[in-house]
Each structure stands twice: as C-alpha cells, then as structure tokens.
Amino acid sequence: MPVVRSAEPVDLPAITALDARLTGEAKAAYWQSMLERYAGGPPDRHFLVAESDRGALAGFIVGEVRAWEFGQPAAGWVFAIQVDPKLRLKGTGSALFEALVARFKAQGVTRVRTLVDRRDNLILSFFRAQGMVAGPSLQLDMELA
Amino acid sequence: MKLQTATRLGLYATLELAREPDRMLSAADLAERFGVSAHHLAKVLRTLATAGLVRAERGAAGGYRFVANRRRTTLMDIVALFEPAPGQRASEPGEGTDVGRALQRVLSEIDEIAEATLRSISLETMLKSRR
Numbered sequence: 001m002p003v004v005r006s007a008e009p010v011d012l013p014a015i016t017a018l019d020a021r022l023t024g025e026a027k028a029a030y031w032q033s034m035l036e037r038y039a040g041g042p043p044d045r046h047f048l049v050a051e052s053d054r055g056a057l058a059g060f061i062v063g064e065v066r067a068w069e070f071g072q073p074a075a076g077w078v079f080a081i082q083v084d085p086k087l088r089l090k091g092t093g094s095a096l097f098e099a100l101v102a103r104f105k106a107q108g109v110t111r112v113r114t115l116v117d118r119r120d121n122l123i124l125s126f127f128r129a130q131g132m133v134a135g136p137s138l139q140l141d142m143e144l145a
Numbered sequence: 146m147k148l149q150t151a152t153r154l155g156l157y158a159t160l161e162l163a164r165e166p167d168r169m170l171s172a173a174d175l176a177e178r179f180g181v182s183a184h185h186l187a188k189v190l191r192t193l194a195t196a197g198l199v200r201a202e203r204g205a206a207g208g209y210r211f212v213a214n215r216r217r218t219t220l221m222d223i224v225a226l227f228e229p230a231p232g233q234r235a236s237e238p239g240e241g242t243d244v245g246r247a248l249q250r251v252l253s254e255i256d257e258i259a260e261a262t263l264r265s266i267s268l269e270t271m272l273k274s275r276r
C-alpha cells in the first residue's frame with residue numbers, strides 16, 4: 001500500500017509532470033495555485049499525495065468540504081484525482097480516495113461528491129468501484145453561440 | 146429504463162454465476178431461482194456462452210459456470226448482447242418530422258447517460274455493492 005500524506009510545495013514539479021503526462025497539457029500555474037489554495041490551507045481543504053515504495057509520486061487527490069453549492073447541504077467534493085498509469089490497479093487510487101473520505105468524515109460530512117465526464121469510463125468505473133452512485137443533481141450545459 | 150426480458154435474464158444469470166465462479170448451475174436451477182421459463186433461459190445462456198462469459202460443462206453435475214473476468218466485464222457488455230445497438234434500431238414512424246427529431250434528441254440523451262452508467266459498473270462492483 002502506498003503512503004498517503006498531505007501535499008507540500010516541494011511536490012509541485014512531480015504533480016505538474018504527472019498531470020501533463022496524463023492530460024497532454026502542462027498547467028504549471030494552475031497546479032501552483034491549487035497547491036497554494038489546498039495544501040496547508042484551511043482545514044476543510046485537502047491536497048493529498050501517494051508515494052510509491054521508492055518515494056516517487058504515485059498519485060494525488062484534491063478535495064474540499066463545501067456547503068450549499070448548487071443548493072445542496074455540506075458534502076466532501078473530490079475535484080481531481082490522478083494516478084501514475086504504471087502504478088494503477090495496485091490500490092493507489094483507492095488509498096487516496098479512502099484517505100480523503102476519512103478526512104471528510106472527521107469534519108462531520110456524511111456525503112462525498114464528484115463530477116465526471118461520462119465518456120471517461122476509466123474514472124467513472126473507479127468511482128463506481130468505490131461505491132459511488134448517481135447523485136441528486138443533473139449537470140446541464142448549453143453551447144453559447 | 147426498459148430492458149427486454151432476454152437482457153434481464155442475461156444479467157440475472159451472469160451475476161448469479163459470477164457470484165461463485167467455481168459453482169456450476171443448470172438452466173433449470175437458474176430458472177427456478179428467478180421464477181422464469183427454463184427454455185427461455187437456456188437460449189440466453191447459449192448467447193452468454195458464445196460471448197465467452199459462461200461455459201457449459203457436460204456430465205451428471207453439468208451446467209454453466211462463469212469463466213470471464215469479473216473486474217473487466219461490465220453490465221453494458223451483457224446488455225449489448227441482447228439489446229439492439231443504438232445505430233441499428235429500426236426507425237419509428239414520425240421520427241423524420243420536426244417534433245420526431247426533437248423527441249429523438251431527448252431520448253438519445255437519456256440513452257447516452259444509461260449507456261455510460263452501464264459501462265461504468267463492472268460485475269465486481271455490482272457484486273460487492275449487493276453484499
């Protein structure tokens with residue numbers, strides 16, 4: 001099982017590199033601001049990383065407890081999760097998810113929530129395997145001409 | 146969502162067999178369990194066997210056994226064996242009209258969400274959550 005700990009500023013290059021490798025887009029400024037906002041910030045914000053046996057970055061997860069977003073009572077939101085493809089199916093994603101959920105529970109929330117692209121079967125299956133089901137909201141979009 | 150009887154039986158049979166992959170159950174055993182016709186179920190089991198999800202074993206203790214990968218088989222894999230693919234569905238009268246097309250867009254949206262849901266749930270996830 002990987003070691004899960006809170007992210008630190010020193011993790012920024014590895015987080016940016018892993019995300020760039022997986023999404024094909026380097027977003028250094030975005031991840032820097034995410035780290036500033038979520039790592040070591042208010043106690044309801046969480047940025048966790050998983051380390052492989054060799055101490056390298058195996059994955060990360062970002063989440064926050066938010067109340068009354070879209071009219072819903074407090075829930076723990078999962079904003080991002082990424083796992084090194086070489087280390088998938090070894091429990092890294094589950095360990096990150098469980099660590100974040102434990103923090104949400106400690107804050108007294110009883111619900112975890114996320115938003116997933118419905119064509120992204122990999123991540124959708126992952127959250128389903130964690131026990132997540134369709135929530136009370138329907139996400140709607142409109143093209144702006 | 147309305148599933149055809151064969152689809153529902155296919156899901157029942159696959160999930161029941163996948164619960165204990167070492168266990169062998171006959172079409173009659175499964176039919177009794179779900180209160181359906183053994184004849185109908187036998188046909189469904191042949192489709193599942195052709196798809197490589199279950200295997201028929203002969204002999205006195207013969208029957209069907211689950212032989213696929215529970216983590217890699219999704220509910221959609223089974224549904225797709227029995228339900229017509231979206232593009233192969235026969236068109237309904239009135240679909241070519243303005244209101245027919247508008248209604249079809251809404252129905253397609255629902256189908257797309259249903260398909261994404263079925264594709265995201267593996268047999269493993271399904272069997273874990275019913276415990």
